[in-house]
Amino acid sequence: MANRLFLLCTIPFWTSNVIRMISWIPLLGRNGLVNDFLLSTGLIDAPQEWLLYSGFSIVLAFVHLYTLFMIVPIFNSMMRIDKSIIEAAYDNGANGLQILWNVIIPLCKPGIVIGSIFVITVVMGDFITIGIMGGQQIPSIGKIIYVEMSYLQLPAAAANAVILLALTLLIIWIMTKMIDIRKEL
Amino acid sequence: MMKFLKLKPSVGLLSIPYSLIFMFFFFIPLVLTLIISFWDYNEYSIIPDFIFENYSYIFKDCFNFEKDMCVTFRTYLSTFIFCFITWFFTLIIGFFVAYFLAFYVNSVTWQIDYFYFVLFHFGLRM
Numbered sequence: 338m339a340n341r342l343f344l345l346c347t348i349p350f351w352t353s354n355v356i357r358m359i360s361w362i363p364l365l366g367r368n369g370l371v372n373d374f375l376l377s378t379g380l381i382d383a384p385q386e387w388l389l390y391s392g393f394s395i396v397l398a399f400v401h402l403y404t405l406f407m408i409v410p411i412f413n414s415m416m417r418i419d420k421s422i423i424e425a426a427y428d429n430g431a432n433g434l435q436i437l438w439n440v441i442i443p444l445c446k447p448g449i450v451i452g453s454i455f456v457i458t459v460v461m462g463d464f465i466t467i468g469i470m471g472g473q474q475i476p477s478i479g480k481i482i483y484v485e486m487s488y489l490q491l492p493a494a495a496a497n498a499v500i501l502l503a504l505t506l507l508i509i510w511i512m513t514k515m516i517d518i519r520k521e522l
Numbered sequence: 523m524m525k526f527l528k529l530k531p532s533v534g535l536l537s538i539p540y541s542l543i544f545m546f547f548f549f550i551p552l553v554l555t556l557i558i559s560f561w562d563y564n565e566y567s568i569i570p571d572f573i574f575e576n577y578s579y580i581f582k583d584c585f586n587f588e589k590d591m592c593v594t595f596r597t598y599l600s601t602f603i604f605c606f607i608t609w610f611f612t613l614i615i616g617f618f619v620a621y622f623l624a625f626y627v628n629s630v631t632w633q634i635d636y637f638y639f640v641l642f643h644f645g646l647r648m
Contacts, residue, residue, distance in 0.1 A: 392604070399608040400615065407616025408623075408640060415624035441621070448620075449613065456612050460605045467604070476597040477604075491568050495559035496576035502552075504598070 358398050358469050365389040365397075390472030398470045403459055407452035414448030415441070450516045454509055461505050 364370045365388040372384040387393055418441065426436045442449075464479025478501050485494035562571040584592040591599070623636055 395604060396607050396611065399604065400611045403608065404612045404615050404619070405641065407612040408619050411616055412620035412623055412637070415620055418624075437621075445617070449617070452616060453609060453613065456609050457605055460608050461601060475600065476593075477601050478597055481597060489566070489568075490563055492558055492561040492563045492576050493579065495555045495561075496580060498555055499559050500577075500580065 354402060355465060355469065357402065358466055361394065361398055361401075361470065362389060365394055390470070390474065392471075392475070394470040395467055395475065398466050399460060399463075402466065403456050406455035406459065410451040410455070411445055411448040414445045418444050446516050447518050450512055450518055453512060457508055458505055461508075462501065 362369070366372070367384045367386070367389070369389070371388060372381075375381045376384065422440060422444075423436060426440050431439065462479050464477050464483050467475055467477040468480060478497065482494045482497045482501070485491075485497065558568065559576055560572050560574070562569040562573055562575070580594050582592070583589060584595055619640060623640070
């Protein structure tokens with residue numbers, strides 16, 4: 338069973354980010370699966386336009402592609418939590434929500450910060466997802482750099498890239514100032 | 523083995539391969555980008571120079587607050603908004619999936635299988 342599951346798990350490694358993004362298009366399009374379903378059930382009268390090539394579809398694709406970058410570090414830091422700490426919290430009369438808020442979340446902070454760094458750096462520099470899911474209509478910094486490079490305005494693209502890098506580093510610096518990963522690990 | 527090699531492995535020595543990769547594929551391209559961002563360019567070539575026109579062009583009209591927000595700021599604003607919304611949703615979903623995996627799946631085998639299932643679902647590709 339585990340072997341079969343493992344084999345199943347290798348399948349997404351055969352496709353790229355872009356293919357998984359494009360596979361949302363037949364689902365969300367004007368005559369896509371979602372619109373057809375909603376029309377046939379009579380929930381809507383006309384196809385919904387905001388499903389594809391909009392901010393909604395961009396966020397959907399981002400969340401679909403990058404949630405894993407959040408799961409892995411948080412899972413990792415959760416597995417390090419000593420189960421006896423949680424038992425101690427129970428013994429002292431904390432309920433489930435209190436344990437979640439006062440014990441688990443503080444101990445997961447390094448994982449949350451690492452996951453946030455992954456997601457924020459990837460989204461800040463992204464231009465393919467915003468390009469494909471936004472129908473090339475929604476601006477992004479990566480897109481500006483890409484267009485400037487395609488017109489051989491390399492110095493302008495480099496200047497944009499330097500500013501983007503500085504901003505992303507600033508965000509990461511602020512996050513690591515708020516929670517010291519090195520100390521917590 | 524150590525005696526045979528007559529080399530004391532140190533942190534510095536062991537970090538040489540990765541340092542070289544880091545230098546060639548990360549640090550040097552980054553420095554080149556920084557250098558080229560000060561060069562001049564025309565329609566068909568880039569010209570070695572030291573000018574700040576590339577930067578001033580990006581922030582042209584950006585600090586004139588009587589007009590609408592400039593293109594650069596609007597683009598950054600839209601990217602920041604996407605960044606924030608994506609961060610929020612990935613954090614919520616990621617936290618609870620990790621919580622389920624870490625605390626509700628008892629046996630280690632099932633934990634690993636569920637973890638692979640999650641990998642499969644979100645299709646990790648590095």
